[in-house]
Amino acid sequence: MKFRTNPDRSKETLLQRESAFSKSQKSFDLVIAGGGAAGVLAAIAACDEGLSGTSVAIVEKEETILRKVRASGNGRCNLANMGSIEGRYHGHYPQFVRGVFSRVAPESLLSYFRSIGLATISDDEGRVYPRSNQAQSVVLTLTRALNRRNIEVFTEKQLVRISRESSRFLLDLSDGMSWDTRALVIASGGPASPNLGGDLSGMRLLMSLGHACESPFPALVPLVLHPHPLLKRAEGVRFRGQAFFENCKGTCSKTVSGEFLVTSYGMSGIAAMELGRTVSMIDISDPAYSMPECTAGHQIESRSQERSRSKDTIGNLVVDLLPEFSEEELVSFFNMQDCSRQTSSDLWRIVLSGLIPVKMAEAMLMDSHFPLEPTAVVQMIKSLRLPVIGTRDFDYAQVTAGGISTRDFNPRTLESYKIPRLYAAGEVLDIDGDTGGFNLMWAFSSGILAGLSAARALQKNVGD
Ligand SMILES: Cc1cc2nc3c(=O)[nH]c(=O)nc-3n(C[C@H](O)[C@H](O)[C@H](O)COP(=O)(O)OP(=O)(O)OC[C@H]3O[C@@H](n4cnc5c(N)ncnc54)[C@H](O)[C@@H]3O)c2cc1C
Numbered sequence: 001m002k003f004r005t006n007p008d009r010s011k012e013t014l015l016q017r018e019s020a021f022s023k024s025q026k027s028f029d030l031v032i033a034g035g036g037a038a039g040v041l042a043a044i045a046a047c048d049e050g051l052s053g054t055s056v057a058i059v060e061k062e063e064t065i066l067r068k069v070r071a072s073g074n075g076r077c078n079l080a081n082m083g084s085i086e087g088r089y090h091g092h093y094p095q096f097v098r099g100v101f102s103r104v105a106p107e108s109l110l111s112y113f114r115s116i117g118l119a120t121i122s123d124d125e126g127r128v129y130p131r132s133n134q135a136q137s138v139v140l141t142l143t144r145a146l147n148r149r150n151i152e153v154f155t156e157k158q159l160v161r162i163s164r165e166s167s168r169f170l171l172d173l174s175d176g177m178s179w180d181t182r183a184l185v186i187a188s189g190g191p192a193s194p195n196l197g198g199d200l201s202g203m204r205l206l207m208s209l210g211h212a213c214e215s216p217f218p219a220l221v222p223l224v225l226h227p228h229p230l231l232k233r234a235e236g237v238r239f240r241g242q243a244f245f246e247n248c249k250g251t252c253s254k255t256v257s258g259e260f261l262v263t264s265y266g267m268s269g270i271a272a273m274e275l276g277r278t279v280s281m282i283d284i285s286d287p288a289y290s291m292p293e294c295t296a297g298h299q300i301e302s303r304s305q306e307r308s309r310s311k312d313t314i315g316n317l318v319v320d321l322l323p324e325f326s327e328e329e330l331v332s333f334f335n336m337q338d339c340s341r342q343t344s345s346d347l348w349r350i351v352l353s354g355l356i357p358v359k360m361a362e363a364m365l366m367d368s369h370f371p372l373e374p375t376a377v378v379q380m381i382k383s384l385r386l387p388v389i390g391t392r393d394f395d396y397a398q399v400t401a402g403g404i405s406t407r408d409f410n411p412r413t414l415e416s417y418k419i420p421r422l423y424a425a426g427e428v429l430d431i432d433g434d435t436g437g438f439n440l441m442w443a444f445s446s447g448i449l450a451g452l453s454a455a456r457a458l459q460k461n462v463g464d
Contacts, residue, residue, distance in 0.1 A: 028152075029055035030454050031171060031181040033159040033202060035065030037440055038426025039187035040142050041447030042454070043151045044116070049455035053150030057181075059173065060197075061158035066139045067196040068189070072440060077135035079113075079444065080106055081437035083126035088438050090277065090401060091430040092214050097442065099411025104445040112448065116145040127437050159188075162205055164419065167461075183421040183454040187447060190216055190400025190427045198394065202428045203404055210418050212405040214430045218397030220439075221276035225266035226313055226387035233363035234262045238269065239356065242323040245275045245388065247315035253278040257323060262360070267317060267386070274435055275317070276391045277401055282314050312389060319384040321356050327378050334374035343370050348377065356381065399439050401432040413453035414446060421457055425450035 030046050032039045035058045047053050058065065069077060081088070085106075089097045104112075110120050110128065118141040119131035130137040146153060161172035162184065171179045188202025200216065207213050223245075225231060242257040258271035266272075322330065334340070337351045345365045352361035364380050365372075394400070406429055408417055416422040425446040433439045 025177050026057070026179045028057045028179065028181040029458055030057075030183045030185065030451075031159075031169070031179060032056070032058045032185040032187055032451075033171075033205070034058075034186070034188035034426070034428075035060030035062075035153060035155070036187060036189050036197065036426060037066070037069050037443035038189075038428075038447035038450070039185065040065060040146065041444050042185045042187055042423075042425055042451030044142070044145050044149065045448040045451030046455040047149040047151060049452040050459055051455045054152065056149075057152040057154060057179075058146075059157050059159050059171075060153065060155045061174070061199075061201075062197045063155055065153060065155065066142060068193065068198075069142075069440070070135050070139050071193075071196055072135055073129065073437075075135050076129050076133050077138050078127050078129055078435075078437040078440065079120065079138060080109055080128040080441040081126045082106055082122050082128060083436070085438070088434045088436075089442065090219075090432050091403075091406065093406045094431065096406040096409075096411045096429075097431060100414070100442075100446050100449050103412065104448045106441060106445075109441065109445050109448070113141075117141050125436065128441075158201065159205065160201070162209060164209075167421075169422070183423070183458055185423040185425060185447075185450045185454060186428055187425045187443075187450070188428050190403055191394045192218060192220075192397040192400040192427075194395060198400070206404045206424060206428070209416075209422065211408045211416065214402040214405055216400050216402040217277075217280040218391055218394050218399075219277035219280060219401035219432045220273045220399040220435065221280065221391045221393075221397035222263065222268035223266045223272050223276060223279055223317060223388055224390045224392060225317065226389050228363075228386055229366045230262060230360065230363040230384075230386065231264060231266065233366065234357065234359040235264050237262045237357045237359050239321065239360065241271070242320040243271065243275065244318055245278050245315055246318055247282065248313070252318075260319070265392070266388075270435055272317070273398065276397070277432070279314070279388060279391050280401065313387040314390065315388050317386040317388050319386065321360070321381045321384060325355075327375075327382055330378045330381065331374050334377060339377070340371060340374055342372075345370060348372060352377070352381075399432050400427055401430075403428055403430040406430050413457075414450040415453055415457070421454065423450040423454055 029051055032042050039058055043056050043058050046056055120128050121131045122128045158174035159171055160174050163170045168180045168182055169184045186202050186206055189198055191200045192198045203213050238261050240259055242255055244255045245253040256271045256274040259269040260267055260272050261269035339351055348365055349361050409424055414423045414425055426443040433442050
């Protein structure tokens with residue numbers, strides 16, 4: 001589903017635009033809207049490509065830049081992934097990322113980080129972290145790189161309107177100022193995690209300039225489950241396991257493995273959140289889906305959240321609590337413990353507590369009739385079915401799926417096909433990645449490409 005521009009702005013008179021131009025209080029070669037991973041790398045790359053730092057500005061609506069980077073990876077910042085990118089990115093046109101990564105390959109991104117003073121380290125699964133293991137190192141290194149290049153960073157200013165004046169852009173900011181610039185990068189992210197700056201304003205600005213937008217929805221987001229004894233009994237319990245989502249038609253998602261966290265409303269933890277995208281997708285296939293509302297940046301609600309309140313089950317989360325044990329191994333384990341002759345839950349509770357967290361064992365045994373057959377318990381452990389009613393909303397999502405259509409942008413430069421010298425990078429575009437560093441890698445790499453493409457274009461047309 002696509003959203004198209006409201007063409008109100010075309011009614012603007014030349015006089016109004018001229019008066020906006022004369023109000024202009026600052027003039028730049030390149031302005032970058034958004035001081036997140038993509039925006040900061042765009043600014044640094046543009047200067048390294050030859051623009052003077054003082055002619056480049058970042059405008060950031062929050063008090064500080066790089067808020068998501070600081071919070072990322074539980075404070076460790078999983079900033080890239082050296083594994084294959086095949087199948088790791090999603091959107092209506094995921095092949096788009098190839099154009100970007102062929103110009104800014106993961107290896108060159110790491111070299112780039114090293115050149116600005118950040119050493120990195122990768123684990124066995126290709127996940128890359130700062131060598132210090134601290135997200136703060138990334139923030140400090142990038143901030144120093146901006147300072148060293150004299151790039152101007154304007155915080156607590158939001159870009160609220162863009163208009164085109166011959167070959168320049170006129171930018172209206174939330175503090176009443178009006179700037180002009182020769183090139184513009186929109187790196188404003190998406191609406192996920194509004195407490196860390198997420199909102200829809202960048203998508204709306206690009207839509208106002210004629211770009212299509214694929215409905216944004218929360219990806220990497222906790223699941224809301226139908227009330228279940230597990231949620232009451234085992235709230236707060238973390239466990240490692242495997243799971244997949246099975247929708248009402250019996251179609252199963254990919255299987256995810258890792259950490260799960262039982263919450264009062266459902267299932268969180270990074271593995272459960274990985275299934276959030278699949279569950280959210282059910283919403284956007286609903287013909288009633290509309291662009292999420294966002295007025296003050298904190299009122300974004302997805303249809304999943306509405307549906308969660310309606311309590312309709314849309315499928316099941318099927319959990320394997322002990323993926324490293326086969327069914328046969330578990331049956332013989334229980335037989336060795338003499339479980340089948342027990343007529344109360346006591347022994348089962350104790351035996352299960354040798355395998356899974358005791359609160360989970362209690363919750364699972366709650367509605368059981370004894371004596372229990374070991375095979376029935378194995379079934380509960382290996383295929384625990386929890387009815388799903390939706391996902392949490394953007395407030396709890398780490399990543400936005402959907403966004404500005406990549407079909408409107410050149411994958412080799414990230415320049416808009418509709419408006420010359422307008423670029424977009426990062427999560428504002430209709431690209432989202434798997435967990436494991438793919439999202440930050442996309443933001444950083446696309447930011448670099450947008451920044452250097454803008455610098456090259458400006459240097460080709462010096463007189464504009
Ligand atoms: C808690 C958390 C943990 C995460 N951990 C990881 C991880 O370990 N690895 C990983 O790969 N990914 C992780 N992610 C995802 C990753 O952080 C994002 O994909 C990435 O930050 C997106 O970068 P971006 O620059 O496109 O957008 P953002 O980081 O969202 O930056 C956009 C910036 O633009 C500003 N802005 C928006 N609109 C305007 C406007 N109109 N005017 C001015 N400024 C504006 C915003 O305030 C924001 O600062 C995590 C996300 C969260 C929330």
